[in-house]
Amino acid sequence: MTAPIAFRERLYVPWWGWPLPLGAAVLLAAEIHMGFPGVRSWLPYAVLVPLVVLLIVRMGAVKVEVSGGELRVGEAHVPLELLGEVEVFDARSKRRAMGPNLDPAAFVAHRGWVGPMVRVKLEDPADPTPYWLFSVRSADELAAVLRGR
Structure with missing residues (x-):
């Protein structure tokens, strides 16, 4: 099932x-x-x-999905219990998130034709990735799902 x-x-x-x-x-x-x-x-x-x-x-094959207790972005996936703070960036503020404020160790799945982005911090001490930053059209809806897990 x-x-x-x-x-x-x-x-x-x-x-x-x-x-x-x-x-x-x-x-x-x-x-x-x-x-x-x-x-x-x-x-x-x-x-x-x-x-x-x-x-x-x-x-265009990148899928963003929350199901089965995991967040999936393309082929990457992480359990929801390892997720921390969720931030939403609109088309204008994503320039700062992708530019001077970007951590080189972050997981990034950016699509230039998609305006909003979501940044999800990871709370896994064993993972060197500090956060995921990825494009998604319904950023506020996704953020609400991730905050209400």
Whole structure:
């Protein structure tokens, strides 16, 4: 039986992040097509465009989830009982959290197209990571879930 999910969000790439890489893939495929006309002319389109689509989808594969007594961000996970203070940063204040105030030992999962961020301090003395700092669209909702565990 699976544990109930208290919070889940996928950090997908928004629509405005797709046209430029797809256009670049088609343009590169057209360049290759012009250099090698003939039977193989369709090959660069068949390879490059799906490759770029896969890359964009893979960039958006980061999931933030609270379930089963754990916080998961991408492949990383930590038990909820090891979490301490929870802070929410909006799009403007995250610049300070990601810049001069960033601890180099922190776990960071930043996506530039997502405005808010959450910082969760870790209370595990055996772990050298002082906190997790990660992007999430529903930062206030996640913070409420983590504070009310």
